[in-house]
Amino acid sequence: MPKRRSTPEETSLSEITIKDVALAAGVSVATVSKALRGADRVSGETRKRIAALAARMGFRANNAARSLVTKRSYLLGLVTASITNNFSAQVYEGADSYAAEKGYGILLCVTEDNYRKERQALERLRLEVRADGAIAVPAPAPAGKSIFYEPSVASWPYVFVTRHFPDLTSDRVLCDDLKGGMLLTRHLLDLGHRRIAFVYDSLHAGCSHVLGRRQGYQAALAEAGIKPDPELMIALDVDSPAETSHALMAQLEAKGVTAVFGHVDRTAVRVMQLAREAGIDVPGRLSIVGFGNLNISELVSPPLTTADYAPREMGRLAARILIDRLERPSTARHQIVMEPHLVDRASTAKARK
Amino acid sequence: MPKRRSTPEETSLSEITIKDVALAAGVSVATVSKALRGADRVSGETRKRIAALAARMGFRANNAARSLVTKRSYLLGLVTASITNNFSAQVYEGADSYAAEKGYGILLCVTEDNYRKERQALERLRLEVRADGAIAVPAPAPAGKSIFYEPSVASWPYVFVTRHFPDLTSDRVLCDDLKGGMLLTRHLLDLGHRRIAFVYDSLHAGCSHVLGRRQGYQAALAEAGIKPDPELMIALDVDSPAETSHALMAQLEAKGVTAVFGHVDRTAVRVMQLAREAGIDVPGRLSIVGFGNLNISELVSPPLTTADYAPREMGRLAARILIDRLERPSTARHQIVMEPHLVDRASTAKARK
DNA sequence: TTGTATGCGTTATCAA
DNA sequence: TTGATAACGCATACAA
Numbered sequence: 001m002p003k004r005r006s007t008p009e010e011t012s013l014s015e016i017t018i019k020d021v022a023l024a025a026g027v028s029v030a031t032v033s034k035a036l037r038g039a040d041r042v043s044g045e046t047r048k049r050i051a052a053l054a055a056r057m058g059f060r061a062n063n064a065a066r067s068l069v070t071k072r073s074y075l076l077g078l079v080t081a082s083i084t085n086n087f088s089a090q091v092y093e094g095a096d097s098y099a100a101e102k103g104y105g106i107l108l109c110v111t112e113d114n115y116r117k118e119r120q121a122l123e124r125l126r127l128e129v130r131a132d133g134a135i136a137v138p139a140p141a142p143a144g145k146s147i148f149y150e151p152s153v154a155s156w157p158y159v160f161v162t163r164h165f166p167d168l169t170s171d172r173v174l175c176d177d178l179k180g181g182m183l184l185t186r187h188l189l190d191l192g193h194r195r196i197a198f199v200y201d202s203l204h205a206g207c208s209h210v211l212g213r214r215q216g217y218q219a220a221l222a223e224a225g226i227k228p229d230p231e232l233m234i235a236l237d238v239d240s241p242a243e244t245s246h247a248l249m250a251q252l253e254a255k256g257v258t259a260v261f262g263h264v265d266r267t268a269v270r271v272m273q274l275a276r277e278a279g280i281d282v283p284g285r286l287s288i289v290g291f292g293n294l295n296i297s298e299l300v301s302p303p304l305t306t307a308d309y310a311p312r313e314m315g316r317l318a319a320r321i322l323i324d325r326l327e328r329p330s331t332a333r334h335q336i337v338m339e340p341h342l343v344d345r346a347s348t349a350k351a352r353k
Numbered sequence: 354m355p356k357r358r359s360t361p362e363e364t365s366l367s368e369i370t371i372k373d374v375a376l377a378a379g380v381s382v383a384t385v386s387k388a389l390r391g392a393d394r395v396s397g398e399t400r401k402r403i404a405a406l407a408a409r410m411g412f413r414a415n416n417a418a419r420s421l422v423t424k425r426s427y428l429l430g431l432v433t434a435s436i437t438n439n440f441s442a443q444v445y446e447g448a449d450s451y452a453a454e455k456g457y458g459i460l461l462c463v464t465e466d467n468y469r470k471e472r473q474a475l476e477r478l479r480l481e482v483r484a485d486g487a488i489a490v491p492a493p494a495p496a497g498k499s500i501f502y503e504p505s506v507a508s509w510p511y512v513f514v515t516r517h518f519p520d521l522t523s524d525r526v527l528c529d530d531l532k533g534g535m536l537l538t539r540h541l542l543d544l545g546h547r548r549i550a551f552v553y554d555s556l557h558a559g560c561s562h563v564l565g566r567r568q569g570y571q572a573a574l575a576e577a578g579i580k581p582d583p584e585l586m587i588a589l590d591v592d593s594p595a596e597t598s599h600a601l602m603a604q605l606e607a608k609g610v611t612a613v614f615g616h617v618d619r620t621a622v623r624v625m626q627l628a629r630e631a632g633i634d635v636p637g638r639l640s641i642v643g644f645g646n647l648n649i650s651e652l653v654s655p656p657l658t659t660a661d662y663a664p665r666e667m668g669r670l671a672a673r674i675l676i677d678r679l680e681r682p683s684t685a686r687h688q689i690v691m692e693p694h695l696v697d698r699a700s701t702a703k704a705r706k
Numbered sequence: 707t708t709g710t711a712t713g714c715g716t717t718a719t720c721a722a
Numbered sequence: 723t724t725g726a727t728a729a730c731g732c733a734t735a736c737a738a
């Protein structure tokens with residue numbers, strides 16, 4: 001490790017500390033500190049003078065030093081499956097846009113939807129980085145295994161996005177999955193479809209968003225006087241080898257399915273690929289809807305009919321809720337539910353018969 | 354601001370400091386510090402004892418405190434246009450996978466390819482967050498306007514990914530754009546195409562990756578005895594309104610173009626969309642290749658023929674180079690050039706005539 | 707091999 | 723309204 005006994009000359013590029021500013025301004029460091037962070041009792045006169053001087057000198061408070069005394073790192077975590085997923089990326093950008101305004105940085109942690117990695121990420125965030133809080137799209141976990149149930153984490157500020165654990169009283173920004181599920185299913189029903197399969201990613205089997213969307217699907221079916229057929233609930237491993245394509249399509253054929261509701265866009269797109277491989281025309285013989293309106297949904301062909309719920313906005317809101325709570329703690333629980341709306345594209349068509 | 358004069362009882366969840374460990378171990382904090390970071394002179398005996406104890410107590414060194422004395426934040430920046438872009442997302446995941454192993458966190462900063470935002474991001478990273486270094490996909494900037502030319506930044510450790518400024522002697526992880534450009538162009542030539550347009554995103558007009566790929570395109574043409582036609586260099590604004598579709602296609606028709614080389618996948622996909630809107634069959638009447646092999650390239654239909662150059666690996670390498678430099682400074686300049694390889698899919702076909 | 711003492715740059719307390 | 727000063731938690735030079 002180098003000697004680092006910094007000489008004045010070395011102070012060239014922004015090794016400028018509050019002390020330097022104080023010296024230059026002819027006041028104490030305490031005054032500079034107060035002046036710069038607005039709040040406290042300083043004369044408007046000196047405040048302006050110091051602010052100008054600090055700006056001119058290019059002074060920026062050292063976060064580490066400030067953290068040490070403040071007990072705040074001005075860092076937030078974003079814990080999600082994979083940033084490669086367009087949904088998470090949008091949430092990130094939304095959250096970051098707000099956080100940056102407020103002087104917070106966001107540290108991304110990818111979990112691959114693995115609750116063990118999620119645990120590691122949260123421990124690192126809490127104990128090491130000492131992030132002030134986190135935004136999380138929780139990973140699916142066996143009952144009671146999710147780290148969010150642990151008191152140490154539960155007492156730490158975080159907000160769930162899209163997925164959550166209903167029995168946890170934490171802040172959350174959700175999508176109205178029930179309504180979205182109904183919206184899409186009704187759309188299919190209106191087109192004359194009666195045998196509609198609900199296809200979900202097996203990895204997310206127990207997650208709240210799958211449950212909610214399925215509930216919506218069933219509710220819409222019920223409205224139309226159709227009894228949900230358990231045979232039509234199909235788990236699909238999105239990353240499974242292509243060989244299952246014919247199997248799945250044969251299965252759908254056998255069950256008389258004319259439309260598929262994919263619980264997320266990715267799943268719907270996968271079904272679309274499998275259909276193409278099997279030579280089944282979409283939407284001619286099979287209508288498909290997704291959920292999310294991610295970038296891929298308008299790129300595939302035919303473009304996917306889906307539901308949009310503004311992930312970027314959700315990220316922004318999540319950051320706002322989190323930072324609000326950090327800056328003025330309250331016991332009020334925040335819950336925001338986004339209204340999904342139909343994005344009618346070309347992957348759906350009238351059922352023919 | 355709360356009182357925070359922490360009482361012993363409050364020490365419940367991991368407000369555990371090095372002092373607590375020292376106390377419990379019956380040694381001094383100095384010894385604990387040394388024991389935990391391995392390096393220094395401590396008996397293997399006590400080292401193990403302390404390590405075990407620390408682990409049991411759930412002690413994690415406070416990053417802020419450590420930073421203050423170390424002058425290192427253990428934070429890295431990743432400065433890129435948008436994380437919503439699958440390329441950047443992959444770079445991030447690669448970089449993070451390595452950084453996390455080494456105990457570094459990565460702070461993402463999105464620039465939207467705007468050099469002013471890039472400047473803000475870098476200043477925040479350097480002066481405020483005091484990140485130890487950064488990985489950057491530099492934004493296009495008017496001559497001399499890029500912040501990377503400023504001495505203050507130039508003397509700070511960073512590594513460029515994919516794009517760079519050739520006259521800057523910084524570390525970089527690049528793709529062999531020249532070779533990639535040749536690879537794809539040759540592929541098109543082999544299929545019998547002679548009028549091949551090079552379509553690039555106008556936003557990136559002057560960027561090194563565009564230049565390199567175009568050079569490769571021209572070199573391959575030259576090999577085949579074809580003189581590059583300036584008429585076939587087409588700038589396209591990817592986010593432009595759809596109305597240009599017929600215009601662009603008419604232009605291609607008029608110029609006798611039978612194949613398009615999109616400088617990135619996104620551009621190629623956009624051309625594909627425009628072709629579809631104009632009722633032009635791909636690859637029947639128009640062959641299209643992209644560059645990057647991003648997730649969208651295999652999702653569109655027809656799936657895109659493109660070149661892969663392992664962005665995730667590039668991110669990982671960039672992090673490694675950066676951290677290496679941080680841990681043992683050297684003057685040797687690191688440059689890694691990834692070899693692109695052809696991913697032959699269905700958006701290209703024999704030229705008919 | 708271990709312990710003592712000092713300082714990192716900032717905020718916060720309290721006295722002036 | 724301002725200034726002196728004591729933390730904050732850790733790493734290191736140096737003494738033991």
